[in-house]
Amino acid sequence: MHEWALAEAVISTVSQIAEKEGFKQIIEVKIKVGELQQVELEILEYALSQLKTEKLEKTKFTMEKTKAKLKCRVCNHEWFFNRKKLSEKTAEAIHFVPEIVHTYIQCPKCGSPDFDIQEGRGVWLESIKGVK
Amino acid sequence: MIDPRISIIDSRLKKVNNIIAVSSGKGGVGKSLVASTLALTLAKRDYKVGLFDLDFTSPSTHLILGIRETWPKEEKGIVPPEVYGLKYMSIIYYSGNKPSPLRGTEISNALVELLAITRWENLDFLVIDMPPGIGDATLDLLRLVKDIKFLIVTTSSRLAFETVKKLAILLKKLEIKIIGVIENMKMDDSDFIKDQIEEFGLSFLGKIPFDNRIEKVIGNVDMLLATVFAKKIRDIAPHLEKL
Numbered sequence: 001m002h003e004w005a006l007a008e009a010v011i012s013t014v015s016q017i018a019e020k021e022g023f024k025q026i027i028e029v030k031i032k033v034g035e036l037q038q039v040e041l042e043i044l045e046y047a048l049s050q051l052k053t054e055k056l057e058k059t060k061f062t063m064e065k066t067k068a069k070l071k072c073r074v075c076n077h078e079w080f081f082n083r084k085k086l087s088e089k090t091a092e093a094i095h096f097v098p099e100i101v102h103t104y105i106q107c108p109k110c111g112s113p114d115f116d117i118q119e120g121r122g123v124w125l126e127s128i129k130g131v132k
Numbered sequence: 133m134i135d136p137r138i139s140i141i142d143s144r145l146k147k148v149n150n151i152i153a154v155s156s157g158k159g160g161v162g163k164s165l166v167a168s169t170l171a172l173t174l175a176k177r178d179y180k181v182g183l184f185d186l187d188f189t190s191p192s193t194h195l196i197l198g199i200r201e202t203w204p205k206e207e208k209g210i211v212p213p214e215v216y217g218l219k220y221m222s223i224i225y226y227s228g229n230k231p232s233p234l235r236g237t238e239i240s241n242a243l244v245e246l247l248a249i250t251r252w253e254n255l256d257f258l259v260i261d262m263p264p265g266i267g268d269a270t271l272d273l274l275r276l277v278k279d280i281k282f283l284i285v286t287t288s289s290r291l292a293f294e295t296v297k298k299l300a301i302l303l304k305k306l307e308i309k310i311i312g313v314i315e316n317m318k319m320d321d322s323d324f325i326k327d328q329i330e331e332f333g334l335s336f337l338g339k340i341p342f343d344n345r346i347e348k349v350i351g352n353v354d355m356l357l358a359t360v361f362a363k364k365i366r367d368i369a370p371h372l373e374k375l
């Protein structure tokens with residue numbers, strides 16, 4: 001599990017932005033969590049609550065899961081990542097480094113490993129609301 | 133949309149004193165062998181050393197070191213395991229021995245991920261084995277890693293040297309520290325490359341002869357450290373200890 005490491009990254013980024021924008025308090029942080037990375041929302045949420053700094057005391061973290069959309073560069077086929085078809089070990093490798101998906105998955109139509117991760121890769125900050 | 137990973141990279145590397153990218157404009161000049169042997173050599177001198185294989189599509193250092201069945205610890209991120217006295221990190225933990233065909237943006241993304249989640253402990257040196265050329269990995273390290281220093285490897289061939297010059301010009305322009313240049317796989321004792329390097333204002337760190345016994349010691353650290361190659365690296369190591 002590296003939700004903790006990602007939570008630290010979120011807190012550090014939000015703190016930096018708060019500093020830059022002159023926010024005294026952060027009200028809301030919207031986080032998008034791509035399914036490819038298979039981040040456990042509860043663990044991420046727990047880690048965020050543990051890592052909160054003063055400015056983040058009252059922050060509401062909203063998390064939205066997004067499906068991982070893959071598109072073949074060879075035949076243009078589009079499909080969604082489905083972890084159920086993978087072994088535990090493979091799923092875990094993709095959890096740590098989502099790009100490793102290219103090692104284990106091929107286009108279901110033409111068999112090429114040359115596809116784009118169009119959406120839903122990992123953790124992104126969508127918006128940050130604060131008061132000055 | 134903001135990528136939260138970027139802002140944590142600095143703090144992940146803050147306990148590392150010297151970050152050294154072993155790099156070259158050219159492929160196949162011995163970067164991986166130099167990076168691995170140099171890391172082992174520094175570790176033998178009681179420095180705390182990490183080795184990070186950043187050649188995601190063609191990782192090699194695990195083969196040079198003969199690493200098997202080792203895994204990083206998961207502890208609020210990942211902690212590189214210790215192998216032969218080195219904290220060792222590579223994409224092979226995740227890709228196994230299978231191919232990982234990655235395009236530029238994906239290489240970049242995987243690199244950011246590993247920089248953001250890997251917890252390096254106190255290190256005197258983090259040696260990075262770079263892929264050839266001045267592509268994604270090089271540009272990303274320049275973008276993301278403060279105070280990175282480059283150790284450049286060339287062969288005696290003008291074909292290698294010309295690409296090395298381009299790398300050096302780029303680094304100089306960006307005011308990135310170049311520790312110096314190693315001339316590897318040397319077959320004669322001409323000073324052509326040495327003179328060119330020095331004329332160019334770079335330190336020439338030494339010549340390593342072509343050693344046809346190297347292949348036999350790949351995967352065996354003790355035997356590797358007993359080669360002429362390793363002896364030459366030991367002669368070069370003091371340049372790094374001075375950093």
Ligand SMILES: Nc1ncnc2c1ncn2[C@@H]1O[C@H](COP(=O)(O)OP(=O)(O)OP(=O)(O)O)[C@@H](O)[C@H]1O
Binds near residue numbers: 156164316340341347
């Ligand atoms: N001094 C030397 N004498 C003989 N063989 C050498 C020497 N240095 C390196 N080699 C061999 O040359 C080959 C290329 O070395 P290595 O893989 O370290 O190069 P590289 O620059 O990392 O390549 P790449 O650009 O593919 O990453 C390997 O087979 C290695 O064992």
Ligand SMILES: [Mg+2]
Binds near residue numbers: 164187262
């Ligand atoms: Mg190499």
Ligand SMILES: [Zn+2]
Binds near residue numbers: 077109110112
């Ligand atoms: Zn296809």
